[in-house]
Amino acid sequence: MGFIRANMLPILREGKRKPFVGRLLLLGQGDMYFAHYQLVQMAEMVGVALDESVPLVDAKKPEFRTKGYVEAREVFLKLGFSQIDALDYSEFEGANVIHDLNSSDIPSNCEGLYDTIIDHGTLEHVFHLPNALFALFKFLKVGGRLITSSPGNGFFDHGFYMLQPTLLYDFYSANAWEINVVQVARVSQNQETDPVYFADYVPGAFDSVGYGQMGEGLFSVVAVATKLEKSTGDKIPYQGLYARMPGWLAQAK
Numbered sequence: 001m002g003f004i005r006a007n008m009l010p011i012l013r014e015g016k017r018k019p020f021v022g023r024l025l026l027l028g029q030g031d032m033y034f035a036h037y038q039l040v041q042m043a044e045m046v047g048v049a050l051d052e053s054v055p056l057v058d059a060k061k062p063e064f065r066t067k068g069y070v071e072a073r074e075v076f077l078k079l080g081f082s083q084i085d086a087l088d089y090s091e092f093e094g095a096n097v098i099h100d101l102n103s104s105d106i107p108s109n110c111e112g113l114y115d116t117i118i119d120h121g122t123l124e125h126v127f128h129l130p131n132a133l134f135a136l137f138k139f140l141k142v143g144g145r146l147i148t149s150s151p152g153n154g155f156f157d158h159g160f161y162m163l164q165p166t167l168l169y170d171f172y173s174a175n176a177w178e179i180n181v182v183q184v185a186r187v188s189q190n191q192e193t194d195p196v197y198f199a200d201y202v203p204g205a206f207d208s209v210g211y212g213q214m215g216e217g218l219f220s221v222v223a224v225a226t227k228l229e230k231s232t233g234d235k236i237p238y239q240g241l242y243a244r245m246p247g248w249l250a251q252a253k
Contacts, residue, residue, distance in 0.1 A: 002031035003072065006185040006196045007120050007149035009042055010222045011079070014147060014180070016048040020080040022115030025139055027101075027122035029086045029093040032059065032075060033192050035068035039075060050078040081116070101126045104134040104234075112141050119148040124159030130234070133171060137233025145180070147224050152184060154218040165201040166240055168223045174237035178226040186217045198222075203240045 003011075014020075034042075036056050043050050054077045059069040073084050088095030099106055101122070117136055126132045136146055150163040165182050172179050182201040188194040199205070201221075206214075242248050 002033050003075075003120055004033045004187070004191045004196075005038075005042065006187045006191065006220055007222060008034070008039075009046065009196065010149070010181070010183060010185075010198075010224065011118065011147060012042055012046040012048050014145070014224050015079050016046055017180070018145075020076075020116060022081065023083045023085065023113060024076055024081040025097065025114040025117045026072070026076075026084065026086045027117070027119040028088050029095060030072040030118075030120050031061065031064060032070050032072050033064075034070070036070055039070070039078075048079075051080065054078045085114075099135070101132040101135055102128040104131040104138070106135050106138050111138050114139050114144055115141055116145045116147065119146075119150070121149060121151075123148060124150050124155075124161045124163060127160055129161065130236070134233040137175070137227065137231070140227045142227055142229050142231075144227050145224060146177075146227070147222075149185075149220055149222045152219040152221040153214065163221055165206075165221045165223070166203065167237075168221065168225075169201065169203060170237035170240045170243075172223075172225045173240070174235045175232045176228060176230045178228055180224040180226060182221070182223045185220045185222055186215070187220070188217055191218070203244070 039056075040050070054074055056074045056078070057071040059065045059071055076084050085097050086093075086095040087097040087099055087101075089100050090098060097107075097110065099110075117139055123129060123132055140146060148168065151158055152162055152164060155162055165184060169179065169182055183198045184201055184206070186197045238249065
């Protein structure tokens with residue numbers, strides 16, 4: 001689990017759209033696959049300011065430190081967060097929030113605690129995805145944002161799932177979240193150095209290329225959604241492809 005340009009650039013863009021504050025929950029400890037100067041380049045590209053009073057720290061892992069990579073915590077402090085927590089199934093890699101996302105019953109002292117949750121590659125490894133999404137709903141404050149980056153295609157046997165944009169779009173729609181952005185990102189196998197390309201997703205946008213015509217590369221799905229006062233986290237969505245067909249839901253009932 002880590003941060004490359006394909007999932008860091010959308011976070012920076014979201015920070016420009018609405019500055020980050022308060023408490024951040026990372027799903028797993030995140031390795032940063034870039035150096036200080038590359039973070040500055042990305043921030044300048046997006047046009048978002050970094051807090052210059054927060055110094056970056058060299059990566060703890062030797063293989064990352066030799067490449068000049070940095071630790072995640074200070075990166076997110078530079079983006080405006082005041083506290084960064086990491087969730088995992090165990091204390092693996094120093095997580096300080098211990099929870100199995102297969103269960104939607106989160107610790108009571110964590111309900112509504114977080115201003116932002118960032119998943120940089122965890123959900124696809126959780127078998128009970130509905131419970132995981134419900135748990136994240138509970139962790140978030142009203143007005144809090146959930147930012148996810150998940151494999152969409154080309155990650156064979158990487159996790160239990162490769163998530164499609166329709167899953168997130170339809171889940172958020174059924175549960176009355178504000179959908180801020182859903183994008184499909186394409187990268188090469190050289191994710192640390194080669195360019196990344198983004199395309200905005202709306203239902204039907206990829207119908208003409210979805211069957212074997214997406215081209216070469218690895219594809220991921222990035223989404224940002226905001227929990228509203230009226231939002232829920234346990235409503236079961238029907239896939240929009242069918243729900244939009246005239247009479248489909250009516251005949252199903």
